[in-house]
Structure formats: structure tokens, C-alpha cells
Amino acid sequence: MADINDNKWIEIDIAAINRNLKAIIGKIPDDVRLIAVVKNNAYGHGAIDVARILCQKGVDFFAVTYLEEALALRRAGITGSILLFSPIITEEGIREAILNEITLVVTSLSDAQLIDRVSEKVKRPLNLHLKIDTGLGRFGISAEELSEVIEILSANLYILIEGIFTHMADANHEGYTIKQFNKFNNIIKDLEDNNIYIPIKHCANSSIFLKYPNMHLDAVRIGTLLAGHYPVGKLPRPFTLTEPFAFKTKVIAVNNLDKGDYLGYFRTYRLKRNAKVAVIPVGFSNGLALEVANPAMNFLDLLKILARTFFRYMGLRRFSTQVKIKGNLYPVRGKVFMQMALVELPADSDIEIGDIVEVPVRKTLVASNVKCAYVKDGVAGKIREEDKTVYITD
Ligand SMILES: *Cc1c(COP(=O)(O)O)cnc(C)c1O
Numbered sequence: 368m369a370d371i372n373d374n375k376w377i378e379i380d381i382a383a384i385n386r387n388l389k390a391i392i393g394k395i396p397d398d399v400r401l402i403a404v405v406k407n408n409a410y411g412h413g414a415i416d417v418a419r420i421l422c423q424k425g426v427d428f429f430a431v432t433y434l435e436e437a438l439a440l441r442r443a444g445i446t447g448s449i450l451l452f453s454p455i456i457t458e459e460g461i462r463e464a465i466l467n468e469i470t471l472v473v474t475s476l477s478d479a480q481l482i483d484r485v486s487e488k489v490k491r492p493l494n495l496h497l498k499i500d501t502g503l504g505r506f507g508i509s510a511e512e513l514s515e516v517i518e519i520l521s522a523n524l525y526i527l528i529e530g531i532f533t534h535m536a537d538a539n540h541e542g543y544t545i546k547q548f549n550k551f552n553n554i555i556k557d558l559e560d561n562n563i564y565i566p567i568k569h570c571a572n573s574s575i576f577l578k579y580p581n582m583h584l585d586a587v588r589i590g591t592l593l594a595g596h597y598p599v600g601k602l603p604r605p606f607t608l609t610e611p612f613a614f615k616t617k618v619i620a621v622n623n624l625d626k627g628d629y630l631g632y633f634r635t636y637r638l639k640r641n642a643k644v645a646v647i648p649v650g651f652s653n654g655l656a657l658e659v660a661n662p663a664m665n666f667l668d669l670l671k672i673l674a675r676t677f678f679r680y681m682g683l684r685r686f687s688t689q690v691k692i693k694g695n696l697y698p699v700r701g702k703v704f705m706q707m708a709l710v711e712l713p714a715d716s717d718i719e720i721g722d723i724v725e726v727p728v729r730k731t732l733v734a735s736n737v738k739c740a741y742v743k744d745g746v747a748g749k750i751r752e753e754d755k756t757v758y759i760t761d
Contacts, residue, residue: 475512
């Protein structure tokens with residue numbers, strides 16, 4: 368890692384991404400398309416680079432949440448379709464999207480009216496997908512608005528309604544999922560009864576893809592699996608996935624402290640034995656030790672959260688955040704600081720300043736400006752200075 372002067376960086380294993388992609392594609396039927404979801408910087412892996420890697424393997428359809436994410440991919444030379452998951456609310460935004468051949472989503476009558484108006488001015492072909500809300504409560508065209516939306520869009524000669532989709536709320540609950548699926552299918556059937564055929568119908572994210580093969584329809588939208596792990600819940604696990612992501616840093620200080628000494632703000636941890644304490648330059652601003660602060664999902668989930676919090680409070684190692692140094696795990700102690708954290712090492716440890724530390728940060732929270740090294744067979748490539756990305760040069 369001699370090329371990287373910074374004291375923290377991400378390593379992305381290209382071989383792992385390729386292996387995961389191959390395993391996933393192996394389970395997608397031939398007549399179903401893959402829409403690779405690379406939102407939120409490809410779940411922390413680097414949207415542009417992941418898209419490039421996937422492109423090389425023949426992926427030609429991507430999805431992201433926001434226009435700026437799509438434009439970044441276009442600027443980087445990604446030529447496949449790029450579907451947006453959320454509506455654009457300004458004329459300038461829609462104009463920019465049309466000029467860059469981004470596939471727009473229509474989530475309401477007002478979206479349709481705005482897109483229609485801008486499209487008539489820009490006079491360029493435009494693909495779009497209709498979004499139907501069947502029970503997530505985020506967005507979607509209502510049943511009452513649908514025929515008017517289609518009327519407006521069909522009358523516009525520049526517009527192709529390429530797809531129609533919905534998004535599932537709770538793959539673990541079969542009854543609710545089937546209810547959403549039936550609602551979606553009934554809408555499609557109504558359209559087809561009126562001779563309206565939309566080529567790409569889709570409703571499956573990673574968990575629906577795994578659990579309900581009958582819901583693959585014409586395309587599956589896969590993000591989490593491509594990021595190298597299984598979604599939460601009881602789901603089939605038909606292939607092995609590899610984590611491509613590692614966040615690394617270096618020890619920047621080591622102190623010898625005594626049994627009974629306190630660690631960190633509010634003195635939340637007191638050493639139970641003499642120890643070495645290493646300082647690492649990674650804190651909650653880097654996504655370390657951050658729990659997603661959503662409410663508990665149900666009573667059992669609440670109990671689990673309480674138990675975990677309690678065991679962590681008691682200092683049980685298995686429940687603490689642990690970092691890896693020279694192949695061994697060591698606990699983070701005390702409150703994590705904004706940009707630093709403390710790691711307890713045995714008193715006789717030979718770990719010293721500069722040693723490399725692997726830190727389990729939440730990869731979806733890591734800032735996209737952290738340097739990223741793409742690694743192949745354990746060897747990192749060279750930094751390309753424009754975007755601080757390291758490339759493998761064969
Ligand atoms: C994020 C997202 C996906 C991908 O979901 P995963 O579970 O990560 O595969 C698919 N569709 C929509 C609308 C999304 O927002």
C-alpha cells in the first residue's frame with residue numbers, strides 16, 4: 368500500500384465482485400434481465416468503478432436513486448440504461464436527464480405532466496418506467512391516475528413507456544408480499560385488457576429474487592447481493608457470496624495504561640487489566656460503531672436491541688466493535704470519538720504505530736471521498752490522480 372499516503376483507505380476486491388456477479392447471474396433465468404442497482408456509491412463500493420467492472424461482464428442496465436448519481440455514471444462513460452428510482456422535480460433536471468439518455472421514473476400525474484412538457488421542448492427520445500405503489504408507501508401512481516398518466520405519455524411521440532414496476536415492503540411476510548404482487552399483476556392485466564403492453568415489468572429486489580422465483584417477471588433489480596451479502600431475513604442462500612469491501616487504517620499512537628485507568632469521554636470504560644491502548648484515526652464520522660437508528664421492527668427485535676446494548680455496556684467482547692490487526696481481533700473501548708477510536712491490546716502486545724488495522728465500518732456510510740484501492744489477488748494498483756482511485760494496471 369506504499370502508494371497511498373493517507374492513513375485510511377478502502378480496498379475493493381475486484382475478483383470478489385466478479386465472483387458474486389457470476390453466482391447471481393447463474394440464478395437468473397435467460398429471459399429475465401438484470402438491473403444492477405448501484406445507488407449510494409454502489410453500497411459503498413464506488414459506483415463508477417463497480418459499474419465499469421459490471422459493464423465488462425456484460426451488464427447493460429443500471430439503477431440509482433437520484434439524477435446526480437446517474438449523471439456521474441454517464442460522465443464516466445457508462446453507456447447502458449440507467450433507471451432512476453426517484454422523480455425529478457425540476458424542469459432543468461428533467462432536461463438534463465433527457466439529454467443524457469437517463470431512463471426516468473413516473474411516480475404521479477404531476478411527474479407525467481412535467482416530463483411531457485419538458486420532452487416536447489427538448490424533442491429527444493426518452494424511455495421511462497411507471498412506478499406503482501402497492502404497499503410500501505413511498506411513491507407511485509395511484510390507480511385513479513394511471514389511465515390519465517398513460518394517455519398523456521402515449522400521446523407524446525418522443526416518449527417510450529419501457530417499463531412498469533413496484534417495490535416490495537416485506538419479503539419475509541409471504542401474505543403481504545403476495546398481496547402486493549397480486550395488486551401489481553391486476554394493474555398490468557387491466558392495462559393489457561385495454562391493449563396496453565409494457566415490455567419490462569419488474570418487482571423483485573434481492574430478497575424477492577431469492578425467495579419468490581414466480582415474481583422475477585421481466586427483470587430483477589439487484590443491489591445487496593451484488594454488494595456481497597444476503598439481505599436480512601430468512602431467505603434461501605443458493606450461492607456463496609464474498610465481501611469485496613475492507614476499510615483499513617493505521618495505528619497512530621500506542622499508550623501503556625494500567626488496570627483501573629479510564630478510557631474516553633465520560634469515562635465509559637475502565638480497564639480491567641494493564642493494557643496497551645492503540646489510537647486509530649477512524650471515528651463515528653467514518654461510520655464506525657454506528658447503529659442504524661430506525662425504530663425496532665417488532666417486540667422481539669426490541670428485546671434483541673436491548674440485550675445487545677446491555678452486553679456491550681458490560682464490556683463483553685463478542686458484543687463490542689472489534690478491529691483486526693495482524694490477523695487478530697481486538698475490542699474498541701470507550702465512546703467512539705468523532706474521528707478517532709481506542710483499541711485495547713494486551714499489555715505485552717508488539718503492535719506499534721503504523722501497523723495496519725481493518726475496521727468494520729458501515730460501508731454504506733463511508734464518505735465517497737475516501738481513497739479506494741481496487742485489489743486483485745492481494746495486489747493494489749496505481750493511483751489515478753484525477754479521482755484518487757487506484758487501478759490495477761495489467
Ligand atoms: C434499493 C432498491 C433496490 C435494490 O434492493 P436490494 O435489496 O438492495 O437488492 C431495488 N429496487 C428499488 C426501488 C430500490 O430502492
